[in-house]
Amino acid sequence: MTNDPPPRSTVEPQTWVDAYSDLLYAYALKKLRDPEAAEEAVQETFVAALKNAAQFRNEGQEGAWLMGILKRKVIDTFRRHAKQAINLTANDPTLDQLFDDRGHWRKTPSQSELFKLDTLEREEFREIFQKCVEHLPATQASAFVMREVEQKSSDEVCDTLAITPSNFWVLMHRARLRLAACIRNRWQMGDH
Amino acid sequence: MRNCRQMTQLISDSLERRLSWSEKLEMWFHTAMCRLCQRFRLDIHHLHQHLLEEAQAAQKSTDPPELEEPAPARDSAFTHKTDDTAQETAERLTTTTEVSMSAAAKDRLRARLRGERPSDPT
Numbered sequence: 001m002t003n004d005p006p007p008r009s010t011v012e013p014q015t016w017v018d019a020y021s022d023l024l025y026a027y028a029l030k031k032l033r034d035p036e037a038a039e040e041a042v043q044e045t046f047v048a049a050l051k052n053a054a055q056f057r058n059e060g061q062e063g064a065w066l067m068g069i070l071k072r073k074v075i076d077t078f079r080r081h082a083k084q085a086i087n088l089t090a091n092d093p094t095l096d097q098l099f100d101d102r103g104h105w106r107k108t109p110s111q112s113e114l115f116k117l118d119t120l121e122r123e124e125f126r127e128i129f130q131k132c133v134e135h136l137p138a139t140q141a142s143a144f145v146m147r148e149v150e151q152k153s154s155d156e157v158c159d160t161l162a163i164t165p166s167n168f169w170v171l172m173h174r175a176r177l178r179l180a181a182c183i184r185n186r187w188q189m190g191d192h
Numbered sequence: 193m194r195n196c197r198q199m200t201q202l203i204s205d206s207l208e209r210r211l212s213w214s215e216k217l218e219m220w221f222h223t224a225m226c227r228l229c230q231r232f233r234l235d236i237h238h239l240h241q242h243l244l245e246e247a248q249a250a251q252k253s254t255d256p257p258e259l260e261e262p263a264p265a266r267d268s269a270f271t272h273k274t275d276d277t278a279q280e281t282a283e284r285l286t287t288t289t290e291v292s293m294s295a296a297a298k299d300r301l302r303a304r305l306r307g308e309r310p311s312d313p314t
Contacts, residue, residue, distance in 0.1 A: 013305065025291065098197075122242075151244075154209075173200060176235075
């Protein structure tokens with residue numbers, strides 16, 4: 001037992017939390033936008049890594065290997081969230097704020113303002129957009145950012161979230177309604 | 193005939209898929225008369241346009257580093273070169289501050305890992 005050092009002790013689980021948890025967490029949080037879900041994804045990553053430690057051989061690439069596992073966990077979480085979000089799409093409180101029972105726009109004080117988003121300067125736009133995306137429900141934000149910010153194809157987004165195109169269109173519709181309202185409000189309040 | 197709520201779905205769809213002729217006709221007809229739906233249509237087109245320009249700007253400046261906002265230092269093992277430009281745009285637009293895991297969360301993590309045994313490598 002003590003005669004020879006083990007030939008390939010390439011993983012060192014006791015160092016993982018200190019060495020990698022911040023990086024993994026930052027990635028998970030950026031993608032999932034939910035601290036709890038991000039923490040869970042990191043936990044699951046480490047647990048899965050421990051279980052599969054025997055299969056890992058590539059010395060020095062421990063971090064990349066863990067990141068690979070995390071990416072799959074993040075996608076799993078996306079899909080789980082997307083499934084829940086789709087189930088809840090029947091009534092969305094924000095939509096009920098914007099439209100009345102007959103589906104007409106509700107009257108709001110700001111509706112008469114003739115304001116155009118294209119008058120925003122790039123820097124102002126970035127700041128306001130950033131804040132408004134943070135207020136979107138997680139799955140709407142994920143779908144919208146993948147599609148409109150990362151410029152991925154609809155197919156790719158549907159694939160990642162494991163949703164049908166029509167469910168994807170519903171998510172985009174809701175994200176756009178919220179974003180348009182939010183950007184407009186922040187602009188008018190001068191809160192940016 | 194669609195109401196405004198349904199019409200905004202169609203307007204949003206027009207950025208995602210090719211509308212049929214009858215859908216297009218209905219959309220033009222509706223937005224010609226309905227100021228709020230027309231405003232929504234313009235809003236999301238401008239939003240789309242802004243984000244497209246951001247992405248193109250990021251595309252052009254692939255090599256020079258971001259001046260206004262230095263990228264957070266990352267372990268080289270985590271740097272994937274595949275879709276950096278899209279990723280950079282995404283980061284610029286959606287990350288606010290650099291994050292790290294809280295001490296309490298790390299303790300939970302260690303506790304969880306102690307509960308798991310590594311599988312025997314042999």
